[in-house]
Amino acid sequence: MALPRPASSWTQGLDFPSRLFESGSNDYELYEEDDAFVLTVELPGFDPEEITASWDSGVLNVAGEHEDEARGARRTYHRRFRFPKTIDEDGIEATYQNGILTVRLPVVVDAAVTGTEIEIES
Template identity: 80%
Template sequence: MPMLEPANTWTQGLDFPSRLFESGSNDYQLYEEDGEFVLSVELPGFDPAEITASWNNGVLNVAGEHEDETRGARRTYHRRFRFPKAIDEEGIEAEYRNGILTVRLPVTVEDAVSGTEIEIES
């Protein structure tokens, strides 16, 4: 009896199917300690002037665009982070060092951000 190959062998050699479902979630770390959220995003090769971070209505936007003229390549990065607690907008700090962007977001209230509770029917 012939040996059956795994069902996904038709995708071998084709980049499209594997890239379609790529999560890319290994490029950042987010944790909470000492009353603040700390976000570290790996952005190697970017110049600090090529990176923007903005806070808007409970969402942190991190974006970067880098053009490598010697290789004729362009890299872009964009990710949004929503936080479950109220943040002191005036106290947000960001630093880019050794290819890593670190953003510190101090929590103002220990309670979760207010909203409307949704009843779950069973």
């Protein structure tokens, strides 16, 4: 049985917004800025037409496929990001420069929280 890590190791150096969605890889950074989520993904060696980004039901999908014919190699990338706030789908913007994909996802301010409130008994 694995022993739990001390709380201090979990919080040590914690950059909460960028680690909120971390899945064990450091190829991306996610943070909230000016009422928007900003996601940057390192995709060096990919051409812009080899990268796709799509939004579906609160999930951003980022994928890339690169064929290096000279080396006979093929690189693929795929990652999904789920967002805890309502995103303005029409306002999502993406740019790709110098091997970095940047996706800006504006948050709908004052969006109604969906779900059911749970009564807490004492």
